[in-house]
Amino acid sequence: MNERQLDYFKKKLLAWREDILRESKDTIGNLQGQSLHLADPADRASSETDHALELRTRDRQRKLISKIDAALRRIETGEYGYCDETGDPISLGRLEARPTATLSLEAQERHEKREKVHRDD
Incomplete structure (x- = not known):
């Protein structure tokens, strides 16, 4: 992978990370601004369900940020774009679709097949 491509993926990962962090700040603001002291039990239950879903989404995004950070570290160390399992280059199309791919x-297909076989046991 050449420098221009690495720079492209670095900018893409940084922008993605910033979007997630901005959304998280918005969520925190929304959750703090909303009151769960609703008189109607159905409204309260619906609000609590919405909050739980939002928090689950944020937790998934928190985990995604750690994957983004790991990808950025791989760019810095020169390991980005190479398969952890085989050492072969990861296709640009795959990295475009999933910039955090390792x-x-x-190799991913083999990994998923192994998971499926072990999960069915």
Whole structure:
């Protein structure tokens, strides 16, 4: 992967990270601004369900941020774009679709097949 491509993915990852952080700040503001002291039990239950869903989404995004940070570290160390399992280059199309990918498409497919076999036991 050349420097221009690495720079492109670095900017993409940084922008993605900033979007997630901005959304998280908005969520915190919304959750703090809303009151769960609703008189109607159905309204309160609906509000609590919405809050729980939002918090679950934020937790998933928190985990995604750690993957983004790991990808940024791999860019800095020169390991970005190479499969952790085989050492082969990961296709640009795969990285475009999933910039945090650590496995080539073939290695990912093998990994998922192994997971499925072990999960069915």
